[in-house]
Structure formats: structure tokens, C-alpha cells
Amino acid sequence: KAGVTQTPRYLIKTRGQQVTLSCSPISGHRSVSWYQQTPGQGLQFLFEYFSETQRNKGNFPGRFSGRQFSNSRSEMNVSTLELGDSALYLCASSLWGGFNQPQHFGDGTRLSIL
Amino acid sequence: DAKTTQPNSMESNEEEPVHLPCNHSTISGTDYIHWYRQLPSQGPEYVIHGLTSNVNNRMASLAIAEDRKSSTLILHRATLRDAAVYYCILLRETSGSRLTFGEGTQLTVNP
Numbered sequence: 001k002a003g004v005t006q007t008p009r010y011l012i013k014t015r016g017q018q019v020t021l022s023c024s025p026i027s028g029h030r031s032v033s034w035y036q037q038t039p040g041q042g043l044q045f046l047f048e049y050f051s052e053t054q055r056n057k058g059n060f061p062g063r064f065s066g067r068q069f070s071n072s073r074s075e076m077n078v079s080t081l082e083l084g085d086s087a088l089y090l091c092a093s094s095l096w097g098g099f100n101q102p103q104h105f106g107d108g109t110r111l112s113i114l
Numbered sequence: 115d116a117k118t119t120q121p122n123s124m125e126s127n128e129e130e131p132v133h134l135p136c137n138h139s140t141i142s143g144t145d146y147i148h149w150y151r152q153l154p155s156q157g158p159e160y161v162i163h164g165l166t167s168n169v170n171n172r173m174a175s176l177a178i179a180e181d182r183k184s185s186t187l188i189l190h191r192a193t194l195r196d197a198a199v200y201y202c203i204l205l206r207e208t209s210g211s212r213l214t215f216g217e218g219t220q221l222t223v224n225p
Contacts, residue, residue, distance in 0.1 A: 004157075033211045043158070043215045056210050090157050092213075099205035100146050100165070103213065105157035 025093030
């Protein structure tokens, strides 16, 4: 069974640009969550999508947005990139989300802002 | 979410059992106990979760104290690949899918 796939693995951008990251969940999983991980702040929740609808949102500015497609694949977009956006962006999928289910993570996209 | 407390680091020898403790004295009755781990340069990996009863899976066992104020993750035979940071977290219905990791326990496995 294929795991969660995130593309690209590495990305270098400059300030002011925008970026789109992609996540393909495990087949059959309908919930996709996005996280930002940095050495200083640790793992921070961005948002969760379920059946193409954003179900939960963390405390990030509106520059961070996402969407989910009918096949449960998800994309995350960051506009007007700032130096502080340099981080590992992780995607996790689960059957239908929730507190009593495991989440399965991809290996992330490492975004570097110059 | 309720807070958990874990040792900063632990050391083990290869092929020996490892017991990773987690204290959660403010746990509520409906909080699930989850364990994840993260190897260097990889995304977090789900290990195990439970509510009240002990749980076993192919990766590990989870032993939950009778009062649920503590739990122990048991790796039955440590391998070098088990060297990672282990996170114990509590999730309740209001958490949804939102995971928040603390400092975790850095496990070192000696060959």
C-alpha cells in the first residue's frame, strides 16, 4: 500500500514569490492535514481538509491556503513568501480524521526562502 | 489539550527491550493516548494509540496505567532503526486531527 506522497521534496524560492505544494494521501483516506515544522516552533498545524472542505484551521495568516480535490489529493499554497516561511511542510492523511485515528505522514517538502 | 511529560533522552542497546514512559496526570476520560516518532530527515511516523486497555501492534505495545495518568511505550527488541524522537500526545474530540508535539524523548540505540 503506497504511503503519503508529497511533491516536491525540496524547493528554493525568493521572498515575495508564491509556492504550491502537493500531497497525495493513502488510497481511501479522506482527511488531509497540513503542518509546518521548524526547529524553533516545532510542529504547527496549518489546516485540515475532509471531503473537499476545510474542517479545521490553525493560527496562520491568510497567505497560507489549501484545497482538496475530489480524489482527496490536496494542495497547499503560500503567497508572498517571507524568510520566516522556510520550513519543512508536512502532510498527513487519515481515513476520516479525528482524535481516535492514526495519521500517516509524508516525508515533507523542505522549503527554503532566500 | 492535556499536557504530557517525557524524559528528554533515553539510551538502549540493540535487541534489548525499551520502555519509554509518559506522564499525563491531567488526562480526561475521553483523551486518547497517541505515540508518534520521527527519524532524522523524515516525517513523523504513527506508532500506536489507545484509550484504556493495553494495545499491541506490529511495531510496539502500549501499556496504560489503571488510573490512566501514565503510559509506557514498549519496543520489544530495539533496532538501530528505532533511534528517533518519540512523542506522546493526548487527543480529545475537540482536538480533531490537530497534532501538537512537545519535546519528546530522543532514543539512542547502541549497537
